[in-house]
Amino acid sequence: MESQYQPKAIEPQVQAQWARDNAFRAPDDSPKPKYYCVSMLPYPSGKLHMGHVRNYTINDSLYHFMRMKGYNALMPMGWDAFGLPAENAAMANGVPPAKWTRDNIAYMKKQCQAMGWAIDWSREVATCSPGYYRWNQWFFLRMREKGLVYRKTGVVNWDPVDMTVLANEQVIDGRGWRTGALVEKREIPMWYMRITQYADELLDSLDGLGWPEQVKQMQRNWIGRSSGVEFTLPYAAETAQRMNEGRGPHLDGGNTNKQGLAVFTTRADTIMGITFAAVAAEHPLATEAARNNPQLAAFVEECKKGGVQEAELATMEKKGMPTGLYVLHPFTQEPIEVWVGNYVLMSYGEGAVMAVPGHDERDFAFAKKYGLAIKQVIDVEGKPYSTDEWQEWYAAPGRNVASGKLDGLDQEAAIDAVAAELERIGLGRKRVQYRLRDWGISRQRYWGTPIPIVLCPKCGDVGVPDDQLPVVLPDDMVPDGSGSPLAKSPEFFETKCPKCGGDAKRDTDTMDTFVDSSWYFMRYTCPDAKTMVDERANKWLPVDIYIGGIEHAILHLLYARFWTKAMRDMGLVKVDEPFANLLTQGMVLNHIFSRRTAKGGIEYFAPDEVQVSTDAEGKILGATLEADGSAIDYDGIGTMSKSKRNGVDPQDMIERYGADTARLYVMEANPPTDTVLWSDKAVDGAARFLRRLWKMVHDHVSAGVVKPYPDPGPLPGDREDHPRELSKELKELRFKLHKTIEKVADDYGRRMQFNTAVAAVRELLNLYDDVKDRSPVARAVAQEVLENAVLLLSPIVPHVTTALWRELRPETRLLDQPWPAVDPDALVQDTILLVLQVNGKLRGHMHVPADATREQIEAAAMHDEQVLKFMAGQKAKKVVVVPGRLVNVVV
C-alpha cells in the first residue's frame, strides 16, 4: 500500500474500473426495490459551477447510501439544452447555439465523470435533440385536442429599438439590457396551457407529498384559491349607451359584460363601502373612455410604458385618472365613478376592481391621494376609526355598520347575505377564484422547441400531423438580437396546410423551456422508447427523491406536476405526482459586479477580475476593474449565474485537490438546504482529513489485516493468557463506533444532513487516534473501526474509500458492501452522565446507574456538593428530573 494519499493516481484508476464494470448501470428489471434519485438537470452554460457540484454530490451520496441499503438505485443525467444563454453566446461570438450547446455538453460531461458521480450515462437526455423535443410537440397537440391548449393574447416586454420581445431578465430598471431603450408593454397572440383546470388537484395533492413544508406553502399561496363573490356593477345610463355603441374594442376573454363592469371580491361584506371602481389601462372601458379624452388617452399610454414584471408593477407609485364613466351600486343604484389605475392587472381576475377605501389599504392610499370618499362600514370591536390615517384593524373582519340591512352581521353572515341578494337580483354569485394563471408557452425565440402549428389563411390554426413530427429546428442559425431568425427564414416557415394543401405559414414561436423540464425525468426511464414514454416509466416513477435549487420551488415544480397529471389523464403514466420527496438545495451565492454601458445597457464582471475596497468590518464599499483600474458597481451578493458572470468553476479545485476533496468539502461545509456565500477557505481541512484517514489505514494495514471484532477468530500472536475481554477504553471506542453508525445512517437517510455525518466520523476517528493499545484484540477493534469508517464515508468520497477498502478487505469490492449494522451489545451502558442544574443554570454533573429510578436520581442530586453549594441553604421548591438528561433544582 502506498504510504501517501495520491488522489491523482487513485481517481482515474477507480473511475476506469467503474466504467469497465458498468458499475452504475441500473437494470430496469431487478428483484430489488427501486430507488430513483434525480437532480434538476443542468443548463449547459459552459462549465459546472459550485451549485452543480453541491447538487450532484448530494444526489450521488444518496445513491450510494441507498444502494448499500439494498436498493436498485438509479441516478440519471441530462441537459436542459434550449434557452436564452445559447442565443446570447451566439450573438457574442457568432457561433450557432447548437454548436455552442453541444460543445458545452461535451465539456461538462467530462467534468461530471471526473467528479466520479454514479450516473447511468446510458440514459442521458438532451432536450435540444429532435428525438426528445418531438414529444413536446406531440403532447402539445394531444393537449390541444383535449382543450388543454388554447390561443389568446398576452402581454410582453417590447424593445422598440431592437424591435424584439425581451425576457424579464433582459429588462434592467425598465430598459432593454442591450439597447438601453425604455421598454413597452405589447399584446401579442400566444399559446396557453390550461393549468388552472388542475388548480384544485395541484393544491389538494400537496398534502400527501414528502416535500419541505415551506415549498408546499409557497405553492399553495401561488395557486391562491380564494372564495369570494363575483358580481356586476351595472353601467349608468350614459355609460351603457357609450359601451353599447360597440365602438370600443372588446377583448375575447369574456372580460366585459354589456350591462356592466364585472368584478370579483373576497370582501363582499364591505360592499356598502364602495366609493369608486378601478380598471386596468387595457380594459375596454378605459379604451372607450380615452377615445375622446386626450388626457386620459395619454395616461393610458403612460401605463403601457415599462415592463410586465410583477415586482415592478407592485412597487411603482399608484396612479390613476377618472374616466368620466359611471357604474351603479348594485344595491343602492348610487353612481360610482370608474377610474383607470396603473395597479390594476388585466391578467388577474376581471381586470377591474371595486374600491373600498374604508377597509382596503391600497384603496385607502389611492383615495387619500385623489381626494375620494372614504366610508366606514365595518366595526372591529369598537376600535376607533378615522379617515386621517390607515390603521391595521381597518382591514380586519368585524361587524357591519352603516350598511342598511347588513348592520350587525359578522363577516361570514354578511358575505352570505350579500351573495344571496346579488343572486336574487341576478347580478352576482359566490365563486372560487385562483391567483394561478394559465401557462403561456409561446416564446418569440429561436433556440427552443418549434410549436407544431401551421397557420392557414383558409383553415386557421392547424396542428402538424403526427407523421410529420418532429418539426425540426434548423440548427445552423445565428440570432442577431432583433427578433427570431425563424420568423425571417422562409425555408422554415413556408409550408403547405396539412388540411387543404394550400400555401400556409408555420408558427415561428418556440416553446418555453419549462416545457422541456416538465417531463425529462420520465424520458430517462426509457430514452430509446418509440413513444413518448413506455411501461418502464411506471417501473421507476415516481422519483423517490428530487434534488435541486430552492429557486425552482414554484414554477418548475408546479409545471412538472401539472404536466404529469395531464399525462396521467391521457393514460401515459400511472402516477399522480412526479416527485414523492424533494430536497431543496440552498443557493450558492457570490459577489456581483457590473457597470452601465455607454448605450445604457449593462455588463457584468467576474469577481476574480475585480479589486474591492472594504470597510473595517470587511464590507465591500466599492470596486475597480483589475484590467484597467476603472471604477465599477458592486451589486451585493446573489445566485451564481452565467449571465451575472459570478459562477465558480470547480475545475481548479479538482485539479489541485482531487474530486474526493472537492466532494467532501462541499458536503461538510454546510447543510444542503442552507444558502451559502461561496468561499473555499476551508478546503484544506477536507484534504487534510483524507490524508489522515489514508495514514490511519496505512499504519494499521502495514501491521497486517485481521478479522474485525466482534468475531475475529484466532488472532495473530494470540495466546491463552491474552484477555479477550475489552478494556474500558476499547469498550468506549466500540460504543462510539456503533453510535456513529446509527447517527450517520440517520443523517443520510432521514435528515439528509451530511455535514453532521462527516463531523461524527471525524469524532470517531479522533477517538480512535487516541487509543494506543496494539494488543491482538485491540487490532481487531481497530479493523472494525476502520472498515466501518470507510463504509460510512464511501457515499461522499467513493474513490479514496474504494482504494482503502481494497487494502482492508483485498478479496472484496467496496461497491458490493451492504450498509454496516449496529451491534446492540456495543451500545449497552452501565452508567449515564446527568447534568445538574440549580435554577436552570449548569452547576455540575453526576454519574448514575443506567437503571436508577427518579427517586434515586433526585436523592443523589440533593446530596451533590455543587448543588448544595448553589442552593445556599435554601429549601428546594421543586425538582425537575428529565430521565437520561438532567436534574434541575429550583429554590
Next chain:
RNA sequence: GCCGGGAUGGCGGAAUUGGUAGACGCACGGGACUCAAAAUCCCGCGGUGGCGACACCAUGUGGGUUCGAUUCCCACUCCCGGCACCA
C-alpha cells in the same frame, strides 16, 4: 409591494422533540520535529473580571411564556430566494 426562508465566536457551522450554547472544522497563536521549508504531531482559542479555583455576560434587536428558550409567542431590523419570458 406580496409569498417563502435566514441571522449563533474572527469564519463555516453543531445543539434532531423546550433540557450542558459553541460539536466538528477553518483561520490564528504557542510548542515539538527539521539545517530549513513543506507535511505531520501536541497545546490554546466567544467576551468581561480574577494569579487562580471560579463568577458573570452572551445565539440579529426589543418584549413575553417557562423550573429551563438558539428552539415557542408578539413586534421589529437586515439579508437571501420567488413573483409567471433567466433556468
